[in-house]
Amino acid sequence: MRTVAIVIAMLAATATAHAAEINAFISTAIKAATxxxxxxxxRANGHTIRASYAPSxxxxxxxxxxxxxxxxxxxxxxxxxxxxxxxxxGGRIDLARTGIGICVRKGAPKPDVSTPxxxxxxxxxxxxxxxxAPAGGSITAAHIQGVFQ
Numbered sequence: 001m002r003t004v005a006i007v008i009a010m011l012a013a014t015a016t017a018h019a020a021e022i023n024a025f026i027s028t029a030i031k032a033a034t035x036x037x038x039x040x041x042x043r044a045n046g047h048t049i050r051a052s053y054a055p056s057x058x059x060x061x062x063x064x065x066x067x068x069x070x071x072x073x074x075x076x077x078x079x080x081x082x083x084x085x086x087x088x089x090g091g092r093i094d095l096a097r098t099g100i101g102i103c104v105r106k107g108a109p110k111p112d113v114s115t116p117x118x119x120x121x122x123x124x125x126x127x128x129x130x131x132x133a134p135a136g137g138s139i140t141a142a143h144i145q146g147v148f149q
Contacts, residue, residue, distance in 0.1 A: 019046035024071040025059045026051050027078075029098040034073070055138045063087065100140050123148075 026034050031053050038049045052059070056074040063069060064087060072079070072088075079092045102113055111122035123129060132138030134145070 019048070021048045021050060022070045023068050024049055024051045024073065025063060025067075025069045026053050026071075027056045027059065027074040028053050029056075029075070030073060030096055033096065055132070057134065057138060057141075100143065119147075 024034075034051065038051060041047070042049055052062075052069075054062075056078040059072070059074060060078055060082065063072065063082070064085075072082075073095070076092065076094060079088070082088045083090045083092070102111070104110060111126075112118040113122055131144045132141045134141040
């Protein structure tokens with residue numbers, strides 16, 4: 001979260017004296033952090049952040065269609081793909097790390113997922129397993145499907 005704040009501060013330092021409207025594509029994986037950081041930034045600098053939140057897999061097509069964006073905060077593989085396609089200038093800065101969580105129904109016992117073997121056992125014993133879909137742009141979907149394979 002501190003590094004996201006640094007990027008926002010750097011953006012403020014390089015902005016002109018006039019208030020600006022900044023279009024930002026932001027991965028939902030870091031929405032909680034940016035929800036805390038953006039309002040104080042706007043109040044302190046007079047800039048308006050038009051944040052558009054979505055999974056990175058949904059943001060990339062919008063970017064490629066030419067939707068205006070000044071700041072793109074998303075996962076490293078997505079940025080690398082855009083660099084390889086020549087859509088953005090090479091180089092990226094890793095700001096934060098996120099993880100994948102496991103949820104269980106309220107009142108249900110917490111499964112043992114402390115080892116790969118325990119996770120496999122928990123998944124095989126579960127009555128149902130839900131996960132994000134790649135079609136919705138989820139960056140975790142490919143990882144989860146790899147785990148299932």
